[in-house]
Amino acid sequence: MEFMGLKIEDLEKITFVSDPKISPDGKKVAFVTTKPSISDNKYYSKLWIYDIEKDEYYHVTNGPSDFSPFWAGDSNKILFLSRRSIKENEEGLELWVLDLKNKTEPRLVFKYEKGFQIFGHHPSKDKVLISLPTLKKKEEIKIIDEVPFWFNGQGYIYGERNALYFLDLNNGNLEKLTEGNEEIGFAQISPDGKKIAYISAEDHMRPYKTDIKLINLQTGEVTKLTQGQFSIEDLAWDPNSSKIAFRASDFTHGLNSHIKLWIMDLSSGQIKKITLSDWDIANNMNSDVRGPSSQGKLQWSEKWLYFPFNRGRIVSLYRTDGIGRIEPAVEGEFTVEDFTSFKDRVALTIMSSTRPAELYIYENKELRKVTSFNDEVIEKAKIQAPEYFRFTASDGNIIDGWVLKPTTFKEGEKYPAILYIHGGPATAYGESFMHEFHVLSDAGFAVIYFNPRGSAGYTEDFKDMRGKYGTRDYQDLMEGLDYAIKNFSFIDENRLGVAGGSYGGFMTNWIIGHTNRFKAAVTQRSISNWISFYGTSDIGYYFAEDQIGGDLGKDLWTGNLIEVYWDRSPLKYVNNVKTPTLILHSDEDYRCWIDQAYQLFTALKLKGVETKLVIFPGENHELSRKGKPKNRVERLNQIVSWFKKYL
Template sequence: MNPTETKALLPGLVIEDLSKIRQVGAPLWSPDRRHLLYQLVLADYQADDRHELIILFSLDTASKTTIGPGTAHAWSPDGREFLFETGDGALHIYNVDTTASRFLTRRLDSSYFINHLALHNCIWSPDGQHIAYISADAPIAGPQKREVTVIDDLLYKSKGGRGRPVYADHAKTHIYLVPATGGTPELLTDGHYNEHSITWSPDSRHIAFISNRTDRPDDIQQSDVWKVNTGTKAVTRLTDHTGLAYQPTWSPDGNYIAFLATSGATGTNDSPAEDTHIALLPANGGPFEYMTKSLDRRIEHIRWHPSGRYIYFTAGDRGDTSVYRISIEKPDIEARGTDTQGGDTQSIDTQNTNSQRIEKVLEGPGCISGFCLDARGDGLIFVKSDTNHPAEIFQIRNGYGSARPITQENTAWLAAKNLQPAETFWFDSFDGTRVQGWLIRPAGLEETRKYPLILVIHGGPHNMFGHDFDERMHLLSAAGYAVVYINPRGSHGYGQTFSNGTLNNWGGGDYQDLMAGIDFVLNRNPWLDAEKLGVTGQSYGGYMTNRIITRTTRFKAAVTDGGLSNLVSFAGTSLYHSLMESEFGGRAFDRFDLLWECSPLRNVARATTPTLFLHGETDNEVPFSQAEEMYIALKKKGVPTQLVQYTGEGHGWRPELGPRNKADLNGRMIAWFDQYIMNEP
């Protein structure tokens, strides 16, 4: 028997395998190039908990040491020590040579939600003398601790979830400075605003940061770049623009600050349609320049090359997330229509009008979720996953040759599994728009049989599916289902026009894209059973699942995970009330008719599909009432339905969802499909 035949006999991913997945990320390369720090997250099913461990990896000996639970923040400039934080907010410094650590200070978090890209980071000064960090004021008693709650602000809720308060404490986050040798922390910024996402100037005299200092920061989602002098504590505003700013990083020569930015007049603290782009700002303030607008892709994870000549960044493109670099001397990029995969005619070409290339340094298939450069800039360490492999860390040395694996945390258990590959396809939607999707076959497929098909829908609505590891797909495949997932209009990775495709029209063109994709797959794969279809999705994917069951009866079963049902009530109860304003172009009370028109609940009387609702009890992003409204309506109609509430859980596939609850959620999803699809006469 050849290796391929042997592999085919192995089982696919099952619920018990969820406890074996080891998540790696957050790499930090030491300045002396000798060591790597990374995060390792393990699921503990017995304790129903997860452990976040700091791993110290020697690049010289390929040996690794578990430092203990916590989060690594920064290396000292000489590479001999690093700063890390334990779960109680205590900051420590670990000495690599002596293996001893010392307590530095304690940092506090606020439960006030700023935005989804805010960094409460801790960084070491370039001269090695100080640690700057973000910390909240002394905790203010939250409303949940009072018998009578008085609310007079807009962002009075927190993100919620395990161990997190349901209501915001409204403590403000500020910048503190403490000597690296220890001592009393010094407050650098104060006032009634939050500071976050800090970066040192190369001369260690200033810290740049992000702050929303509008007169109504709860309501107006706008932010700018500021800086503070670490000696005089004088604060200077560096930008004054319409839009949001994120994650500034100072250039090595000190002349510029690069940051991510949007320019829309109506912002949102979560899931914006507008793609972020790199902005280049003179360090002393003044007009800044957008560098990557013509790339027409969403930019993330920016890093300066040590020479200061380039900025490295990640961008999603048609299901892959790759690393690029751009010269700050000639930043304009031209996106040309090179149709190399028979797909999107807006695929990225890296040749600009000045004949200077923007290089794609690392590319797919796969998704790169983080990277770091070495101190000389001729090597790169990155985190990458693909459809059949959870994320691992890789290294490229001495230029950009082949990558070698640093971690193989999931290699052993994957060797005993047969995970099905994802086959990508393109199709023309109802209006001729080219749309991309993927199909995963059921494990052990026999093409003489007919198989049911499950449509999985992503959240956002501006997320992007692609060549990334998603256990849901493999669990369904192992259970005997084919799985299709599609990037309908609204998804990022296909240009700003495509990303804008859901604005003022949730569940419109994207619904038609999904249905056209289902028809395309069924027509091309005769082994699929068109009479046995299921649908599921999380967050906006849950919204679309609810929308689908009110518009068609072609699906035999549906599972809604943390989904929206009533956009009118969502606009008044969600932590993300700004999302409705950003997506629908104004205040919710001026858009109630449109919000109701796009609400699944409006047409719930048409629904006949057996539907399971899965939802976190303390979900403030998509409140539990969204599931209740849909569930009650279906129950009164006599449609088979069930509502499952996860006590203390927040929103989505995030760390607060404990291992047992995550296993339970997936198990219930499969059991529901088995009952109403697989076992249907």
């Protein structure tokens, strides 16, 4: 079979399907589609309805920026967020309501000068639970008195907090529910309408330490239900309003700890861990074609609590009765993305390595695909599946890997290959769609990728790379590359490239300082110097402390810890580098700040290594996944051109 692959500009032909919400009567599903436009340099999103009984879907808004649907009390009204009346370069967000029964135009309910979150409609009153950030006066001079002072994708955040409110949908009035000096994450109203459970971070210097708090709506009393022992992702009420399920890590392996499933009984205060084998209750898969999502990863529907389960290269949908029974609901060679439930009916989005996400319905033990937004582009491109393999590392661990052949493949010929390293390091490759990989395949390259030590989706010990960066993970990558070259005869070992972003960028930098086997490298949003990273990254002061080691506030400048940080920094080994290196970075990347790129570029230039630095203005750490379409296209053009030049 002849494969054609995807062109760079095919990005705008892909529809990102996301955020399904099943109606209160279980008969309809609201969901979102998002499409990039390269010429307009923006994303267009609108709301759709899938009618389960009629087996048809149709759009109910025309956008251009409608997302985050929530059913407003019954199955006839939908709340959604939008920027439809906000000017291009202005901040702000709006809440609209759409009457499906009377088929009137959407009505603007609320407008705010900054972005905000919506958490759902009250079960018996015409109001919605939202969180609003504080509004600060815009400052010419930044007067900063706290850490963190900025955050990736948000800019300067010092002095900002948010609070929970009820918003009356009839008159737009706000009722403030929280007053504390806290940052509020996920929140949900109990089914009986009497309580609100929400996630709170009170320690601003350690925002990953979070608690569940409970608001009694009859008395206004706020109670803290946990005591700092968790990093909590999201939560869900049981149908009887007597228990709260939540996904959280418990720091057993520091920031490398798995997300686990817990259930709290409010009457006794007892917290029970729902025991499962040693894999994440999360979706850790890499993809560059995801749409926006406004829901948590827990859904409690009558007797079943649904949750994601990341096991190796797949993400399944599992369920538990909360007592002892745990079983797979939807499982296969794919990744379950968003999901929503009504009784035993589940609406969910699913993607694979050969197909972007579409909407599916699961009921009566059957899974059926109900939308076909991407069928034409996939069939026309004749997308090929990567070849999956496993190899045994030198210490006995089993590593998952893949090779995607070039679309020009002919038996007996040799092809240049790119080793592509994921970020995190606690993310994973697997059955999820990567437009970029199919672009590289179409450009004539084989793409080699693995889940080395540090990847999510395996055991906690496998994932735990604290103090080990550049050691076992580097060995896994080199051993896996050797295995691929030996077992896939079409890979030309004399024309190898290496690429990666974030942690993958760090590892790319590390690799070119420790071996000259690669003829070209592309490092993106990378780390080159752990010493400067810890004080400039939005998470650096605690992430580096956890991952590299030590108490930075006490030890970095006074003990020998600075030597440890320098030993783990790719810049230390720059004198070994001979590989032509392309450096890609965004000037508003506060996760791996742009100083990391400047330092590496200057060092390589002074050493005489062939080097180019490309900076994307107005972009942040999410460039490859959520950046402006023109910048995403230019990024891919730069990568393909660099590898074609040197490979």
